[in-house]
Amino acid sequence: MTDHLVEVTQLRKEFGGLVATNDIDFTVERGSIVSLIGPNGAGKTTFFNQLTGVYQPTSGSILFDGVEVVGMPPHAITALGIGRTFQNIRLFAQMTALENVLVGMHSCLHGGILGSIFRTPKVRREEAAAREKARELLVYSGLPKRHEEQAGSLPYGDQRRLEVARALATDPKLLLLDEPTAGMNPQETATFIAFVRRVRDEKQLTVLLIEHDMKVVMGVSERCTVLEYGEKIAEGTPAVIQSNERVIEAYLGKGAVG
Amino acid sequence: MTGLRHRAWSAAGNRNTVAVVVLLVLALIYPTIVGSLQLVPVIGDFVPKTDSMVVMVVFTTMAIGLNMVVGYAGLLDLGYVAFYAVGAYTAGWFASQQFSQVSIDFGAAGIPDGLPGIHISMWLVLPVAGALTMLAGTAIGIPTLRLRGDYLAIVTLGFGEIVPQVVRNADNVYGFDLTHGTFGITPIDSLGFGAVGAALGLPESFRQSSDRAQWYFWFAVVILLITVFCSVRLRDSRLGRAWIAIREDETAAAAMGVPLMRTKTWAYAIGAFFGGVAGAFYASFKGGAFPADFYFNISVFLLCMVILGGVGSVWGVILGGMLLSYLNVEGLANIGSTIQATGLAFDPTKYQFGIYGSIIVLMMLFRPAGLIPERRHRVEMEEGVHDTPFYDVQREGTLTDRDGSDD
Amino acid sequence: MLPRLRGARVTDLIGLTLLGLLLIWLAVNFVKGPAAFIDISLIGLTNGTIYGVVALGYTLVYGILQLINFAHGDVFALSGLVASTVIVSVLGLDEGSSALVIIGGLAVTLVVIMVGFSLFNASIERVAYRPLRNAPRLAPLITAVGMSFVVENISLALYGVNYRTVPNLISHSDVIHIGGITYSWSKASVLIIVIPLLVVLSWFVRSTKQGKAMRAVAQDTEASAMMGIDVDHTIAVTFLIAGALAGAAGIVYLMQFNMRFDTGFELGLIAFTAAVLGGIGNLSGAVLGALCIGFIQAFNEGLGWFAPGSDWTRSMVFGILILVLVFRPEGILGEQTPEGA
Known part of the structure; x- marks a missing residue:
């Protein structure tokens, strides 16, 4: 039995009539680096926001290290050990x-x-x-x-x-990175990938990242999960994902397949 | 590098210390020299009396308290006058003849034996007033601080209007006279050194001594100093960092483990504390607490001090507070008589709130960071910040919310 | 999840209990004196209608800029004062004037004041708010507070501290008189003036190109700009409309009550509360909320059984505001944009 740090079951978030995350099941193994990928508007950041308590899920459960975090305020979730970065940098400027x-x-x-x-x-x-x-x-x-x-x-x-x-200062067990390499050049990206691995190893962290850049995904993650329109369409090692037809379709459009 | 910076820091620290010492010496000798200053031709007419200086320092203290709420934590409070009212009435309850059903004397200065009413020493009443006001602030804050900024502003304004109406009407709470209605509570006991002080040749009660204004002035300065000290220490602490983080980006602050409600409530409660202490002190100086003192304009007046001086900047708020409260107690009248001496029938005191309003508008438009900007605020006010509120009742759960954060 | 749900239930319960007590209080009062009750309701309707027109100004501006335009109440008061000058000094209307002259004179006043104050309001926006479009959120709000004092002091400078009033131009004779219930023409005139305005406003926002632009900007400013809508122009138009409404409200208020430089402060707060109560940004909500406040105020001041009385009106209005914001911040109708109109 694998040791799951995060166990998400049937997570659902609706905004008005729109389903942003549609009954997603999702697990993250302790000590792993996992990527969450998907086209624009697939619900990735919404997923992060539910994990960190910024949004209340419509239904579903999120177990973090055995603790149910749905319903907790963000600061309490942070104190439990989830640290995050933001897609559009949100420093205290x-x-x-x-x-x-x-x-x-x-x-x-x-x-x-x-x-x-x-x-x-x-x-x-x-x-x-x-x-x-x-x-x-x-x-x-x-x-x-x-x-x-x-x-x-x-x-x-x-x-x-x-x-x-x-994010590391919050002393996290799980580090959430929302498109951390956006705007970086290949050189910086490579350094960053090495850094993420090093952090994981030296601080015994688990890392979950949202990423657009396939090179980063392939280079850094051990598993990835693909979202499209709020639904999980594929899951597995990067190599498997890369050859998955639905994923290619989602990324490149229908015509690209076969 | 670090060494250099340390030196820079301590140089700034030294400058501050020098400034504080100079101001303290000035405050100490002011009551003595004010008479000669007023004889100086032309400007002499504009030198404030020691009496006026007490009022100026008290209002500046309130502005420093408000600055913790508005400047540090970024919570727009338009009802700060409510805290002033609670402080003043606490003094009224614990140090006057209001509750003449009983006769309690606990170290009060200059009170004849057997005088009806509760007479606790004003020195004790000051912190008690602060504590009660803090409680009131917390009670107001808990239901309202989750609201977004502009809603919070209007709700605090609401409390600022409700509190005076309650004190005005609470002269018959099922037959019990809590506030003495529109007449207010008067006289409120004086501060003083009591019998012990009298034995040492110090005034037993400030009000009964010939140097009333001077003693009140010195202690007003002491209270201001304590407030400034606490304000600066808190700003540079863990809590102060959390306030500023909330001011800049609530969502990010929460994600970094800052408990929003608790941290905001502390800002509110601590700001209230100093408002309460200043209110009680002022009530003792004036000798009364009157419902007509607590109207919306006072809240705006205090806000104007903070904005004029520089939101978040302690030195700025002191300058803004002294300047505006000078205009309020004496300056406008002095300017008015100068104008009228030239034959123009214009009375600036009549338009004082129009003047404060204009100051607010002009400052926001042309110098939003204030006369002495806070180091970090300067950039913020000029460039704007990313401050989507976390509890956003308007947009939470709407499509825009999702679009804004997910792509 | 559970504690949250329970929390929600508790607040709902408190809210419903309060509502229940309110209904019981009204019912008892109705039974005790039905005629007085209806009379008082009619006063509430009249006042509520006036509040509604002012509330619309708040809600329009809030919907589009997310700004509480504190100065709006003071613009309303100044418009009423200027209207008193137009009616009394310029047109010289009084009780003796013939009906045709009075109606014509009032119509002229209405047009002049509405046009004048729409320009005045738009110039406030141009001078004080537009430069702060990209400033932190609180900056325009603070400026609006300052602006409110500036406008109030303009009124003070022009009209002094005395109350202004106009002669009873509209007859106080009754439209209806059944038993103890009376409804005078002067009260009815409020509805006669306001209802057509509301119809025009509603048509404007729903059907004209400019109205559609307003709704678009209210919903998403950036997207509207990208779609080629001139956002600054649209905001200016919103302020024009809000100013015209303030002007109209000033006149109908003046016909009912006397007013002075600071009338706008209290009335502005009442109207803003009404807008929040109805669901800020929602046009129908503003009117609905204003009617509620009008009724509550009239009942509070007029009813005999357990009514706190006018000493407590302000506290009650703010109490309602605070309760609404705490328990149901989205208001009665709970829409965010003028779409709901």
């Missing part, structure tokens, strides 16, 4: 890179109101340790400097790296 990462540590820190006002030794120590850890995370994620610069003024690639650092 006017905070420094370091502060962005510190916000990610919010649920791991404990400084209260009075402690913060009086800067008790405990809070002081915690803050210092958090800053130290945040700097390490930034360096680890490929941002060795510019920690005090406003996140919004960083170059695009650095912003993507910062988002990952911020």
